[in-house]
Amino acid sequence: MNKPNRREAGQVLVLFAGAFITLILVAALVIDLGFVFMLMRHEQNAADPGAIAAARYISATPNTAKMWDAACFYALQNDFKPTRTDNGSACDPGGASDGSTITMNYPPSVNAGEFAGEPRYVEVTISSPHNSFFAGIAGKQTITVATNAVAANDDGSGGSSSLVALNPTACSAGQVHGGGGGGGIYIFPATGVPPDSGGYVQVNSNCGTGLPNSSNDVCDPMSQGAFTLNGGATIQGPALYVQGACDANGASGDFNVTSLDEGGGFVGDPLSLIRAPKPTDLPTQPCPGASGPPSSATNPRKCNLDGTVTLNPGTYYGGWSIGNGVIVTLNPGIYVIAGGGITETGGVLDSATGRVMIFSTDASPTWKDQCIAGAGTAAACQNSLSMTGRTNLRLQGLDRVSACPPYSTTGCPYGGMLMWQDGKGSAAALGGNRCDVSLSGSGDLYITGTIYAKCGLVTITGNGTGSGCDLLAPDQNCAGVQIISDTWDVGG
Secondary structure, eight states: OOOOOHHHHHHHHHHHHHHHHHHHHHHIIIIIHHHHHHHHHHHHHHHHHHHHHHHTTOSSSOOHHHHHHHHHHHHHHTTOOOEETTTOOBSSTTSOOOSOEEEEESSOOGGGGGGTTOTTEEEEEEEEEEEOSSGGGGTOOEEEEEEEEEEEOOTTOGGGGOEEEOOSSOTTSEEEEOBTTBOEEEOOOOTTSOTTSSOOEEEOOOTTTTSTTTTSSSOBOOSOOSEEEETTOEEEEEEEEESSOEEEESTTOEEEEEEEEETOOOOOOTTTTSOOOOGGGSOBOOOTTOOSSOOOSSSOOOEEEOSEEEEOSEEEETOEEEOTTOEEEEOSEEEEEESSOEEESSOEEEOTTSOEEEEEEOSOHHHHHHHHTTOOOTTTSOOOEEEOSSSEEEEEBOOSSSOBTTTBSSSOTTTTEEEEEOTTSHHHHHOTTTTOEEEEOSSEEEEEEEEEEEEEEEEEEOOSOOOOSOTTOSSOEEEEEEEEEEEEEEEO
16 A cells, blocks of 8 residues: 655645745736726826816916816816825815825926927826735735826817717717718828827717627727717728727728727816806997897897908807808907807808807806796807808917907917807707707818817818818818817718
8 A cells, every 4th residue: 555655745735835826926917907007097087188178278378377276176076186296285175185196297297208398288197006906915015006198289289180079978979971972081280290199089978888899999880889980981090089889880981090999988078177258258249230229138139141241259149140142251359159159051151361269158147047948039049050051161260379358468268269169058958959060161161279069069061172271272171170079070
């Protein structure tokens, strides 16, 4: 009878102990690194909108205090409670820090790579400690994760060509469509802007999550998706980040972006902290050629424009109606459409001689309440900005260095803005298409600036031809725009 070999049993015990330690180290690698990646994504969701919001305060006289406030706001919105590295104070003055830190660098630090020292950019960095699970066995009790984001405030930069759909659940929240012969959009940075420095597409919607191929980072033919590329259309650009799925609706579409990230996270509204204009901020402007009592806050009336007219900045109670063949030129400045919106049925709207911003809201807070209650008149209630007569549309948004009275005489806090639907007006409460922005041009389409409609759909349709973004070219099909809206549909 053979007796067990005690030496062999001891060897098995040693091998088992070694294998167990190896398993623990593998678990440390997998579990701890997994949490690190999750924390990086969480930090990125706070740093990205924080940097974009902070960039709004890069102007002729940069306001670093407001840059810090903007960065802190989005950190708190994303459940961080960081300490500021400039003064050691908590972003939340009434609460304790969670151990995370936030840094705002203007101009960006050396960690921003090619953007370091650039006065047109701002950098936000969030750093947070993570208590390790198994890595502590190897002496690593905490892992510090830091994530940064860089944003621009510069006319014509790659960042000004971004498309952001804020709706969290809608299918086709971001959509690219083609015309009869195809078409689509090409997103590119302006001359002199470093390659791949902007022009990203962000879709917050989670539509399509959980469907087959919804997280393979490929735009597949699917039944539904948060971002939709319609058949025959083209999208070409740097990057697409979509919370849900990317749906290529039709085999003939051309999807050509540098990178696609399905399950790519959620960003906040980068313009939520911007103070909106008020109708009473600006002088009331008359309707050219109108008869009867002048339009006012108490008696708003639609302005039916006729012939060839030149309009001045100010508040227009009741909105505009631009008929077929009408030619409207806007002098530089801010236009508040206080009720009624804009309708256009084949005219020309032109700001080629200067920069403008069009802001749509209700005629007054009193009218807003009545509109929501169903008692407001059509001319008093916030309505869509619809310029779809498909003739000529040439509009340039405000620049940040020119004065925009009465808000500033040295630069403009609304620099870069072109069209803005009031997200706190009656249109947001009533829904429908009242908060939409619709732009198209069959002969000449040239628009630059930010279009902001957090409560509506932005639709831009070109004519399918074009000669680039040259203002003096005879045939235009160029939208050098940033769109931040509930949903958007772009193409032509």
